[in-house]
Amino acid sequence: MKSWINNFKLSLFLAVKTLWRGDKWSLVLTVFIMLIVFLNLLFIDAIFKGIAITMDNGKINFQYGEVIIEPATGDQYIQQTNNIVEAIRDFYYIKSVTTHLRTGAILINDKNKDGRDVASFSAGVIGIDPQTENQSIDLKSHLLEGRYLRKGDYGKAMLGSDIAGGYGSSVFPTDLEGVRSGDKIMVEYNNGISREYEIVGIYKTKNFDTDSKIIVTRDDLNSILGTTNESSEIIVRLMEKKYSKQALTDFSKINLLRKYDISDYQTKLAFGKSINKSFDMIGMILRIIGSLVAGLVIFIIIFVDIVNRRKQIGILKAIGISERTIRYSYIIQGMFYTLLGIIFGYVLMQFGIIGFFKSHPINFPMGDMVPFIKKESLKMSVILFVLAGLIGSFVPSLKEVHKKILLLMK
Amino acid sequence: MGEKYILKTKNLKKTYNINSASPVKALCGVNLQLKEGEFMALMGRSGSGKSTFLHQLALLDKPTSGYIEIDGKDVSKLSEIEKARFRLETIGYIFQDYALLPELSVYENIALPLMALGQRKLKYDGEVNKIIKRVGLDGRENYLPADLSGGEQQRVSIARAIINKPKILFADEPTANLDSEAAEIVLKTMRELVDRYQQTIIMVTHEPDDRKYVDRVVWLKDGKFYKEE
Numbered sequence: 132m133k134s135w136i137n138n139f140k141l142s143l144f145l146a147v148k149t150l151w152r153g154d155k156w157s158l159v160l161t162v163f164i165m166l167i168v169f170l171n172l173l174f175i176d177a178i179f180k181g182i183a184i185t186m187d188n189g190k191i192n193f194q195y196g197e198v199i200i201e202p203a204t205g206d207q208y209i210q211q212t213n214n215i216v217e218a219i220r221d222f223y224y225i226k227s228v229t230t231h232l233r234t235g236a237i238l239i240n241d242k243n244k245d246g247r248d249v250a251s252f253s254a255g256v257i258g259i260d261p262q263t264e265n266q267s268i269d270l271k272s273h274l275l276e277g278r279y280l281r282k283g284d285y286g287k288a289m290l291g292s293d294i295a296g297g298y299g300s301s302v303f304p305t306d307l308e309g310v311r312s313g314d315k316i317m318v319e320y321n322n323g324i325s326r327e328y329e330i331v332g333i334y335k336t337k338n339f340d341t342d343s344k345i346i347v348t349r350d351d352l353n354s355i356l357g358t359t360n361e362s363s364e365i366i367v368r369l370m371e372k373k374y375s376k377q378a379l380t381d382f383s384k385i386n387l388l389r390k391y392d393i394s395d396y397q398t399k400l401a402f403g404k405s406i407n408k409s410f411d412m413i414g415m416i417l418r419i420i421g422s423l424v425a426g427l428v429i430f431i432i433i434f435v436d437i438v439n440r441r442k443q444i445g446i447l448k449a450i451g452i453s454e455r456t457i458r459y460s461y462i463i464q465g466m467f468y469t470l471l472g473i474i475f476g477y478v479l480m481q482f483g484i485i486g487f488f489k490s491h492p493i494n495f496p497m498g499d500m501v502p503f504i505k506k507e508s509l510k511m512s513v514i515l516f517v518l519a520g521l522i523g524s525f526v527p528s529l530k531e532v533h534k535k536i537l538l539l540m541k
Numbered sequence: 542m543g544e545k546y547i548l549k550t551k552n553l554k555k556t557y558n559i560n561s562a563s564p565v566k567a568l569c570g571v572n573l574q575l576k577e578g579e580f581m582a583l584m585g586r587s588g589s590g591k592s593t594f595l596h597q598l599a600l601l602d603k604p605t606s607g608y609i610e611i612d613g614k615d616v617s618k619l620s621e622i623e624k625a626r627f628r629l630e631t632i633g634y635i636f637q638d639y640a641l642l643p644e645l646s647v648y649e650n651i652a653l654p655l656m657a658l659g660q661r662k663l664k665y666d667g668e669v670n671k672i673i674k675r676v677g678l679d680g681r682e683n684y685l686p687a688d689l690s691g692g693e694q695q696r697v698s699i700a701r702a703i704i705n706k707p708k709i710l711f712a713d714e715p716t717a718n719l720d721s722e723a724a725e726i727v728l729k730t731m732r733e734l735v736d737r738y739q740q741t742i743i744m745v746t747h748e749p750d751d752r753k754y755v756d757r758v759v760w761l762k763d764g765k766f767y768k769e770e
Binding site for chain 1: 596599601602621622625626627629630632634636642643644649653654656657659685701
């Protein structure tokens, strides 16, 4: 043990002197290369994570909330909606509760009102209480034009940009070919009732499921469906996501909710989870490739360094310094480059690149994306990078240091 | 000069390219005995086998066959790790081109063998400073080799070679790259080591003038002992 410590101390001394008194520009350039390789490792993964988080947040903020209550399979509505809302809204972690009434309809836009140029297709209709909805789902700040629905609005609707048409690319297969606020469209409900609606606002959340809907007031839709105290879903927003499990436990104890399906956002984001898994897998592959590149970079740097210092290795061996000590000194140098690359790479990523994207998010079709470094990914990247640095510095030193003294000193 | 033999070789042979069609016989069965405190010069023409012989003795190379005993130890049986330790503890080596580490200061170059032996600075500091003074480099402890003259560099090399108090010192043409004044200082320093500290030295040299500093001159020719003065 004592001899190992002596070896290590001498290796450290030799490595520090080489780094300190060696060419400063080579040192800066080497650390810069390592920084770039590590940054590359983090950046692609952070983009994937950022996309996944953006998609998830879109679903949570505009579709499911943190907890969602739905009718059991086979049932159409949740009964006694007002009583349920009363029963759940007083838990300390509840931020807001809103209810939706959903149905299907055919939307018709007779552009010239002469039956010649008609756009029509099936879409989902959502009935909301404008007041409670605005506290739970922020469509108001996502209005592209017009206004938000008001309590008492009849024959008025807000339209998602994907089906309004003319608001950029959409994944929805068809649209109303350019409806604007103030325009009127016909809605033929599935129960046969038709009503003309004035579009009071167009919204765009970048969550496809939300942007492909037409939204009317609950009272309006009640009058169509003949419902009063029923709803298709109750969306619960929590103070923080971490309360979702507790909410599930608490809600399951409420008698009124016994026969309904209660899910938290994690269950609802199952699709997102599978995408996350795919991203994780791609991220891991990229991390491994990145680490191989890093290992190769370290290998080349250390190899070139060793070839240039071959004579000095010979001198050290001739004096009687063990091969192990010389090897350790090169591994320490490799680790120094690696660790500085990690530290500077992380700082530049976290405070430079992510800081920049926080104020200038990347405009993705599914939302405004900010790259995000997940702790687990960072840990894995660091482990792989260090491992690559270790191997990259060990291999060339193993090969060269073992050569005969006279050969090294030539 | 003591009576104890510090170095013995028996029938030492070194053949290069041994498995090829034309092997080169560099040493052809050399026998040598050297007493403690003796200063011996190995002389001979280029290709006579002087440096090869020195490399075998200093454990920098492996002889093809034969026996080497240093300080009573059969060194031909040592493993590579044991040889490294033996070089560190028992042997000092002065190179023709000084062989200093360019990133280390004068002080650090000299202290290196003691650091490798696991000594603490507190213990070796006085020793290193003393030796720096002895070789006339006081005031230049923090200089890098590049800032020194050839003669000064060679004196650092000598200081490094003797800092661990080796039983035997090998010097491979230590004055070959020096002007006559610097060469004289180096040779006087080596002679002083012998006279004051009974240091055993084997020196390879080309210079006939160097003979006046040594106790014994052995001539090599075609890998064999040719004559002795």
